[in-house]
Amino acid sequence: MNGTQEPINGMEVVWEKPSTLTETRMHYCPGCGHGVVHKVLMDVIEEMGIQDKTIGVAPVGCSVIAYNYMNIDMQEAAHGRATAVATGVKRVLPDKIVFTYQGDGDLAAIGTAETMHACNRGENFLIVFINNGIYGMTGGQMAPTSIVGMKTSTTPEGREVHTQGHPFKITEIIAMLPGTYYVTRHSVHTPTTVRHFKKAVEKAFKYQQEKKGTCLIEVVSNCPSGWKMTPLQSNKWIEEKMFPFYPPGDLKVDGKLVEKKPIPPAATTEIKESK
Ligand SMILES: Cc1ncc(C[n+]2csc(CCOP(=O)(O)OP(=O)(O)O)c2C)c(N)n1
Ligand code: SF4
Ligand SMILES: [Mg+2]
Numbered sequence: 644m645n646g647t648q649e650p651i652n653g654m655e656v657v658w659e660k661p662s663t664l665t666e667t668r669m670h671y672c673p674g675c676g677h678g679v680v681h682k683v684l685m686d687v688i689e690e691m692g693i694q695d696k697t698i699g700v701a702p703v704g705c706s707v708i709a710y711n712y713m714n715i716d717m718q719e720a721a722h723g724r725a726t727a728v729a730t731g732v733k734r735v736l737p738d739k740i741v742f743t744y745q746g747d748g749d750l751a752a753i754g755t756a757e758t759m760h761a762c763n764r765g766e767n768f769l770i771v772f773i774n775n776g777i778y779g780m781t782g783g784q785m786a787p788t789s790i791v792g793m794k795t796s797t798t799p800e801g802r803e804v805h806t807q808g809h810p811f812k813i814t815e816i817i818a819m820l821p822g823t824y825y826v827t828r829h830s831v832h833t834p835t836t837v838r839h840f841k842k843a844v845e846k847a848f849k850y851q852q853e854k855k856g857t858c859l860i861e862v863v864s865n866c867p868s869g870w871k872m873t874p875l876q877s878n879k880w881i882e883e884k885m886f887p888f889y890p891p892g893d894l895k896v897d898g899k900l901v902e903k904k905p906i907p908p909a910a911t912t913e914i915k916e917s918k
Pocket of ligand 3: 747774776786
């Protein structure tokens with residue numbers, strides 16, 4: 644509830660688009676997490692009063708035209724190269740607040756090298772990592788983060804370790820790199836998780852202002868179209884299938900690893916049906 648405005652024609656204002664989002668209608672599929680993440684990021688930028696000094700780097704993937712929606716300065720990067728581009732932007736303009744926005748195909752497949760090295764160098768920007776376990780844009784192929792048993796267009800019988808390898812917990816690896824200061828995993832599939840994600844974004848931008856080093860926020864997200872589910876089914880699937888392998892929570896706080904949680908072996912996440 645906004646609570647600060649008088650009712651208009653008897654109706655309360657309960658949701659408003661921040662000035663940091665453009666008027667352009669988003670192209671995302673109904674129920675997709677990308678739109679929610681965009682809104683939260685832009686809410687924080689508006690509330691922190693940093694619209695004029697924030698620069699985002701857009702990826703290749705479903706969010707390739709994020710710059711059409713985010714009413715801030717933005718730079719497009721070639722597939723996987725967002726952290727390399729952000730490195731250049733931040734070093735040339737160190738007083739700007741810089742973030743990358745990247746899917747799992749972008750960050751954890753083609754962009755693995757750029758991501759790891761930027762984090763290891765401790766580049767002082769935020770990485771927002773949307774892990775929906777699939778290449779959404781190109782037709783739902785398996786991504787490095789697809790969990791065991793997950794049906795994708797290239798693993799119609801479900802991912803299995805013997806031929807397709809283990810799902811890649813890149814966020815856990817990034818947390819171990821000395822350049823990272825704050826590494827955390829969230830989701831945006833319920834009102835509560837949206838609020839927690841928002842707090843994480845606020846913290847990460849604050850740490851950047853304090854020049855603490857690289858911050859990474861993973862969002863375990865959905866892809867109703869690629870997963871061939873309704874939005875509600877996909878949100879349930881996040882909780883039942885994604886969270887056991889990608890548990891939400893902080894991995895690194897104030898430059899220190901959070902207590903080690905046992906990592907479940909990849910093969911324990913069995914999925915018979917994708918619906
Ligand atoms: C150099 C290069 N290789 C491959 C592609 C094809 N491609 C476009 S998007 C994409 C995967 C995107 O997946 P992800 O980053 O997970 O984003 P999502 O669409 O799931 O949000 C691929 C392989 C490309 N555009 N450029
Ligand atoms: S294909 Fe998937 S990730 Fe892309 S917009 Fe649709 S639901 Fe979202
Ligand atoms: Mg993806």
